[in-house]
Every structure is written in structure tokens, then in C-alpha cells.
Amino acid sequence: MTRAGARLLVVFFAALFASTAAAQSRRVQPTPTPTPADDPIRVAVEEIKLNVLAFDAKGEFFRDVNSNDILITENDVIHLPESVRRIPANVLIVMDTGGELRSLKSLDTTRKTAYGLVNSLRPGDTVSVLQYSDKAEIVAEWTDDKALAFDAIKRTKFGRRSVFVDALKLATDYMTKAGLDNKHMVLITDGTDSFGRSSEKFDAIQRLLTTDITVHVLSYTGMEAADIEPRTKAVSNTPPPKAMPDEIAATLPNGVRDKGVKIGPTVSLDRTLINKMKARKADLKTAEEQLEALAVNTNGEFILPAGIDEMKDKAALVARMIDSSYVVTYTPKIPVVETRGIATRTIDVTSKRPGLIVQARRKLLIDRTKD
Numbered sequence: 001m002t003r004a005g006a007r008l009l010v011v012f013f014a015a016l017f018a019s020t021a022a023a024q025s026r027r028v029q030p031t032p033t034p035t036p037a038d039d040p041i042r043v044a045v046e047e048i049k050l051n052v053l054a055f056d057a058k059g060e061f062f063r064d065v066n067s068n069d070i071l072i073t074e075n076d077v078i079h080l081p082e083s084v085r086r087i088p089a090n091v092l093i094v095m096d097t098g099g100e101l102r103s104l105k106s107l108d109t110t111r112k113t114a115y116g117l118v119n120s121l122r123p124g125d126t127v128s129v130l131q132y133s134d135k136a137e138i139v140a141e142w143t144d145d146k147a148l149a150f151d152a153i154k155r156t157k158f159g160r161r162s163v164f165v166d167a168l169k170l171a172t173d174y175m176t177k178a179g180l181d182n183k184h185m186v187l188i189t190d191g192t193d194s195f196g197r198s199s200e201k202f203d204a205i206q207r208l209l210t211t212d213i214t215v216h217v218l219s220y221t222g223m224e225a226a227d228i229e230p231r232t233k234a235v236s237n238t239p240p241p242k243a244m245p246d247e248i249a250a251t252l253p254n255g256v257r258d259k260g261v262k263i264g265p266t267v268s269l270d271r272t273l274i275n276k277m278k279a280r281k282a283d284l285k286t287a288e289e290q291l292e293a294l295a296v297n298t299n300g301e302f303i304l305p306a307g308i309d310e311m312k313d314k315a316a317l318v319a320r321m322i323d324s325s326y327v328v329t330y331t332p333k334i335p336v337v338e339t340r341g342i343a344t345r346t347i348d349v350t351s352k353r354p355g356l357i358v359q360a361r362r363k364l365l366i367d368r369t370k371d
Helices: 020-025 109-122 144-153 164-175 197-210 222-233 271-297 306-311 316-321
Strands: 049-057 070-074 077-079 084-085 090-096 126-132 138-144 181-190 214-219 324-330 342-351 357-359 362-368
Touching: 070 324, 084 197, 090 109, 090 164, 109 126, 109 144, 109 181, 109 306, 109 316, 126 144, 126 164, 138 342, 164 181, 164 197, 181 197, 181 316, 197 271, 214 271, 222 271, 271 362, 306 316, 324 357, 342 357
Parallel strands: 090 126, 090 181, 181 214
Antiparallel strands: 049 324, 049 357, 070 077, 070 342, 084 324, 126 138, 342 362
16 A cells, blocks of 8 residues: 555664673573564654645745744644755646547647646656556656657547546556655546546545645546537537547548538437437536546646636646645654554645745545555
């Protein structure tokens, strides 16, 4: 099981035995039988890590926060920070590049949003890129070279499916195994999975909550739901969906491209399609709630743009939040090793310094059921 920032310090005390009698008699003394007092003594020392955003009254980054400036509350128990550090961010961009029922979500918009995010990060931050459609895969390993990150984003490809659950599992594994601090995951997605898998999605999200990863979301859910709303009714004033994605149509000669249809009242007698669109809209609503809760519970930003232009513009805001982070550590008064089963720890951070505004609220899950 993954423990957020936990470290185990094992201290061994060895007993020293007198040998004077053996030296005097020239005889080998038998090895004494160990007693309970001779057993190793283990002392557990743990740290919880979290990312804390720091601003002044004007909303600008606060540059000199120290351990005397903040106070941590864990399940209503006050803790003092062990350390407060500002270090470069490590940002994994998770790009949703597929989906058979997508409407406004496109590879071009997702790429441009990712470009804007990378371009707005400060020098020294490292970036990695994960794409998912028919499968989830790492496109670029960690790099602080923005040109390499841009090239990786450009290499992403369109797919027919959307394996969100697989992407979330891979992203969590990839980030936890990297051994990095100040970890941020940015999801550019609608949060739906082509294969449903609601229980697996729940488990994947719960596992993310056991880490010290801050999750930010640029969500397609709102614009997608609004666009398909007319197609959930028998009569609408919008045209039917395009026969092929824009990415495919752009590769065809001009004479055979989809010319579209005129906007006007449309009557649909396809009950199967109407029901499919209703199910899609419900799936988007559920995904939106899940994505928002994930961002809130990891102290991240949840952005719900109304259109594709706003999606691209808000990437800079997410980068600003990422680069306003300090890594804060503290030792819990109730050690993780004493937790039984699955326990939730709600962590809040407040400012003790005039003019300092901090944002940090995290739900941390401790899972000891598999130990």
C-alpha cells in the first residue's frame, strides 16, 4: 500500500555481553539465550506531505513562507509543520485523445490546451506527457526542456475509445514510482470511460487519494453536455452529429469532405440514438462530479470551461496555481501505522502571518487493509 510521504526509521539496539570471565579461564563461554529485552526496538517516524498554495492579498505568489507562518489541522488536531519548501513542480499532463461519442472534444483542442499549460509553467519545472484513447501510454518521460514537451504533445494521436480508468491507474503508478516531490497531475478530459467500469473508476480515484499528488482538471464535461442536449429530444433545431471526426475529415480531399447541413427543426424517430444521447449526458454529469471532487480533495483546480476557447485560455491559470505551491511536511500525532482498515484524514492549513493567504485542503485516505 502507498503511504503519503511515510518513512520508516528502524533503530537497532544490540546488547553487549561481558567476556572477562572467559578471558581469565581461557574457556569458551556459551552464547546467552536472547531475552525479550534483546529484541530490536523499532521506532516509526512518519511524514505527511502536501502541496500548499500561497498568495498575498492581491492574488500574487507569496515568496518567503516558512514553518512559522502556517498551522496544520488534521481531523481537528493541530500540528506544526516540520518543513516548508518551494521546489520546482513535476507535472504529468494526461491527455484524453479519444472517445466514440465525443462532440466538441477534439485532439486539436486538447493539444492546444496542453501547449498552453507547458508554455505557462516556470523554468525548472519538469513535465511528462501521458495520452489515452484506445490505450493509455506515456508519450514523454520527465523533462524540463519545453521544446521536447511540445514535440511529445504533437505526437499524440486520435483514437476511437476512451480508457480513462487505465489512464488514471497508469498515471498514479508512474508518479508514485518516480520518487518526486511537488507532484501535479493535470487531466484534460471529459472523465468518461468507453467501457463503463464504474467500480474500477471509483477504486482508481480512491487510490489517487492515498498519494500526495495534486490533481488539476480542465474538463470537457460542461460543453459536451450542452452540445448534445438537443439530441436527447425527439425535436430539435440543431443538425445531427457529423458523420466523421474533424481529424479524419481534414485528411480527405475537398470534394469529399462533409459539407454539413443547414440548421433547422429536426425530428428524430431514432429512439435508440435518443436513449444513447441521454445515457451519454448522464455519464458526463457523473464524470463531472467525480472530477470536481477529485480536484477539491487533492487541493487542485477544477476548471469547467463553457467552450473550447475558454478551455485553452484557462491552461495558464492552472500553471499559475501549480507554480504557487510549497511542499509542506508534518508528523501526524496519530501515526499511519496505527491506522486500522481504511481511514480518512481531512487536512486543513491556515495562515498565521498577516497578508498571507494559503489554500490547502486535502482528503487523505489511509488504507491498511492489505498490509
